[in-house]
Amino acid sequence: MADLIPLSEAQARLLALGVPLPEENAALADALGRWAARDIKAIRTQPAADLSAMDGYAIRFAEMPGPWRVVGESAAGSGSAPALAPHEAVRIFTGAPVPAGADAILVQEEAAREGDRLVLAGGGPPRVGAHIRRAGGDFTTGDTLIPAAARITPARIALAATGGHGALPVRRRPRIALLSTGDELVPAGAATPGVCLPSSNAPMLAAMIAGETPAIVEDRGIVPDDLAATTAAIAATAGVDILVTTGGASVGDRDFVRPALEAAGAAIDFWRVALKPGKPIMAGRIGDTIVLGLPGNPVSAFVTARLFLLPLIRHLGGAGTPFDRARPMRLAAPLPATGKRAEYLRGQRVGARIRPVGSQDSAALAALATSEALIVRPPHAPPAQPGDVVMILPIA
Numbered sequence: 001m002a003d004l005i006p007l008s009e010a011q012a013r014l015l016a017l018g019v020p021l022p023e024e025n026a027a028l029a030d031a032l033g034r035w036a037a038r039d040i041k042a043i044r045t046q047p048a049a050d051l052s053a054m055d056g057y058a059i060r061f062a063e064m065p066g067p068w069r070v071v072g073e074s075a076a077g078s079g080s081a082p083a084l085a086p087h088e089a090v091r092i093f094t095g096a097p098v099p100a101g102a103d104a105i106l107v108q109e110e111a112a113r114e115g116d117r118l119v120l121a122g123g124g125p126p127r128v129g130a131h132i133r134r135a136g137g138d139f140t141t142g143d144t145l146i147p148a149a150a151r152i153t154p155a156r157i158a159l160a161a162t163g164g165h166g167a168l169p170v171r172r173r174p175r176i177a178l179l180s181t182g183d184e185l186v187p188a189g190a191a192t193p194g195v196c197l198p199s200s201n202a203p204m205l206a207a208m209i210a211g212e213t214p215a216i217v218e219d220r221g222i223v224p225d226d227l228a229a230t231t232a233a234i235a236a237t238a239g240v241d242i243l244v245t246t247g248g249a250s251v252g253d254r255d256f257v258r259p260a261l262e263a264a265g266a267a268i269d270f271w272r273v274a275l276k277p278g279k280p281i282m283a284g285r286i287g288d289t290i291v292l293g294l295p296g297n298p299v300s301a302f303v304t305a306r307l308f309l310l311p312l313i314r315h316l317g318g319a320g321t322p323f324d325r326a327r328p329m330r331l332a333a334p335l336p337a338t339g340k341r342a343e344y345l346r347g348q349r350v351g352a353r354i355r356p357v358g359s360q361d362s363a364a365l366a367a368l369a370t371s372e373a374l375i376v377r378p379p380h381a382p383p384a385q386p387g388d389v390v391m392i393l394p395i396a
């Protein structure tokens with residue numbers, strides 16, 4: 001049997017199987033969680049003019065403490081207010097254009113007004129320019145607001161809207177088919193006679209994808225452990241961007257996914273990675289479809305989805321940084337040495353530290369669901385002690 005391939009090599013080989021999907025324009029509300037297909041530049045300047053940041057009076061700073069004569073009013077959205085002559089002030093509201101000649105805003109809490117006579121009744125603006133947002137202070141036409149390959153976040157949606165955009169160039173949504181394999185499986189929620197088991201992998205994967213980016217996810221259900229049935233179910237997914245299978249990936253006589261993929265025309269790029277859990281993962285292509293065969297054990301499927309499927313989705317979506325970045329944390333408990341596989345232990349925080357949860361079994365869903373992070377252990381690592389720094393990937 002071929003050697004296990006290193007995790008980072010397998011991840012790179014998976015991404016090399018595909019290129020970012022074609023570009024489309026998405027309405028702002030539909031762009032969240034996708035990645036900019038090109039640099040998105042401002043098509044207007046913000047603010048468009050010098051604007052007041054407070055409700056009060058536009059004055060000349062040098063004329064403090066007044067008095068001034070209030071000669072007009074400037075409200076948000078109103079046209080330009082009359083220019084100030086000496087010792088004149090204009091009543092002004094937040095977001096309104098500052099009249100020519102004014103160079104500071106006196107907030108109304110620090111002003112006293114009788115009729116059109118205005119005087120200082122507090123500290124007044126501390127300097128020239130106080131409470132004025134300068135034209136172009138946020139950005140100007142032509143500035144890059146969102147660089148190509150950056151994630152579209154809620155703040156970036158607001159920025160792009162302010163920059164003049166109602167739609168954004170992103171990559172089209174990936175079409176992803178999920179196929180679960182196993183004679184023992186029944187759909188979630190169905191009766192479980194005897195040793196039948198609810199299929200949890202497809203709902204879990206659909207939820208992981210939904211938390212990542214908008215995608216078109218098709219649950220193709222459960223196929224029995226049968227070569228012909230598995231081959232036919234795989235062939236029926238032609239046309240999707242990614243086919244994810246779970247189960248049937250290992251070496252047992254009833255593990256049919258690899259032969260079924262090959263019978264359906266797949267070229268397998270790799271199978272079996274130096275990873276725990278998740279060793280039997282495989283990847284390849286059938287035509288334009290990238291196939292990812294995940295192990296059936298639910299925790300193994302979770303970990304491999306995090307390490308392979310989500311980065312692949314980001315890559316097809318045009319992300320600049322498709323892989324999660326692990327961050328350091330100190331251990332609260334000792335860890336044993338690792339063998340030839342990298343390990344992703346399920347961990348819980350203890351204050352500012354992390355410790356492995358009690359069960360590291362790759363079928364232990366209750367332990368996974370209480371975990372807050374995966375503790376990353378490289379292959380051939382020596383034992384680690386409380387206080388040692390390890391790398392973690394948050395999962396909750």
Ligand SMILES: Nc1nc2c(c(=O)[nH]1)N[C@H]1C(S)=C(S)[C@@H](COP(=O)(O)OP(=O)(O)OC[C@H]3O[C@@H](n4cnc5c(N)ncnc54)[C@H](O)[C@@H]3O)O[C@H]1N2
Pocket residue numbers: 180181182184185197198199200201202246247248249250251252255277278279280294295296297298300362363
């Ligand atoms: N002799 C060996 N046996 C196994 C090896 C090995 O190297 N030599 N590898 C083990 C490892 S590691 C893993 S991981 C599993 C992976 O097995 P498969 O991908 O072939 O998965 P199955 O055998 O089909 O199922 C494993 C386990 O997971 C349950 N399962 C499957 N699908 C689902 C689903 N959709 N929802 C919930 N649970 C599911 C299934 O009932 C099994 O209990 O192989 C080891 N064996």
Ligand code: MOO
Pocket residue numbers: 275276277278279280295297300362
């Ligand atoms: O890789 Mo298996 O996922 O060790 O249980």
